[in-house]
Amino acid sequence: MKYILIALLAVSCQLAHKKKERKPNKQHQALKREGELGKRISVRILSQYPRLEQAQVQNYISSLGRSIVVRMGRQELYYYFAVLESEEKRSFSAPGGFIFVTTGLIKSLTQEAQLAGILAREIAIVNNRYVYKASLKEKSLSKASELGFKKILANEFSRKELRVADYEAMMGLLSMRYNTNAYVSVAADKEFSKKIAGQVLINKPVNYTDRFIQLKNRI
Template structure:
């Protein structure tokens, strides 16, 4: 029955991704990339040489690597076969999160933040990433969205939180974002970016101290946060998020219920301006979930815990 209800959302009125009013997405993208732009403006123009730079380096970054940093086969090897260490993942996540919080602060409600962290960390225990120190927060904006950054940094907006009806729905939303971290979706995009050609050597050297290399990477990280991952990553996170919530003892249909509520929002609602830039339409996500689940979770009996759900005053 729930899958049938879930699939009904596909026939809801189609929405336009353009919204009038305050564009939170534009603000976020501008604020996240502010420091990068500042660094680019202060960098001197490189002198011309008679020997052309490698093609990968020319297309990879606006500024050349330091003189003592040579681009060699090890860089190419990292881009093709390497991976970020946990330390590097944490550094990238801290930088992205710091930039995000510089644009939008947390809600000043300690009980709310503690509650979301308790639920989030319990769901995260079901994900298999025991090496990550998880951090959860509710952002003080009425925009409807949620974000994840490498290293276990998860944020839900106040606007999205207000749509939730019970703890199972919160667990489903957090499970989706947790899956982005466990599947390393953002790190995969950063690895595939053109910056890796010039910065791969520095990233793989586990340099201590200054996070300038990380901040340069966040130039692409800002775009990821403001424009989102591809639809395959979002669908994968939806599937994994349902499983994590179910493992944690919650009703696995919490996330689909939230997607239904979001799909039912009126067209032109300015709270969804960034949502439709960073995620596929909720109706499309419901359809993909219905096809993937196909009754496999019908026998799962989890809890909704509406009476325990913390409501914003």
């Protein structure tokens, strides 16, 4: 009887070990699919909105984006930021950490806090996997990427999803000492964001007006 119990315990331990091994594999596969989905969607976005060939502008966006990622990004992702050449006032984010803003959007802004807030909102959308989760309806990556691409371009996010993204964006701005009130005018849900901004006032927020004006002049 003693040996039977020992054998059963050994089998139990092996099964538990296998379960622990399988869990990271599932996470790895999910992360791999998320990244591949994001690449495919990004290719579609870049085929419709060409990347701006201006190194200084791209470096600025990448630097600003990564400073936000340090505070609110997912550790397992490498985030990619790019400016797209279009007069449309748009921002996009694809699964896996691909973030895009158009020249038209940047030109319409008056201060860096607004741009930082928009990037933070797109980072929040990636972090919460809204597009990735919606794409799980389709097993094939080609169909999933088509679904995700359409969702992004049509901005088909629920009110709750956008409010969560706005809230997380404002918390990101707060951690960087930006003026959260500046974000309200570019928020997805302006009324909701206005209420949040009124609760998180910052004493002496940072101001990078000069470098933001230089950025706009290069576009």
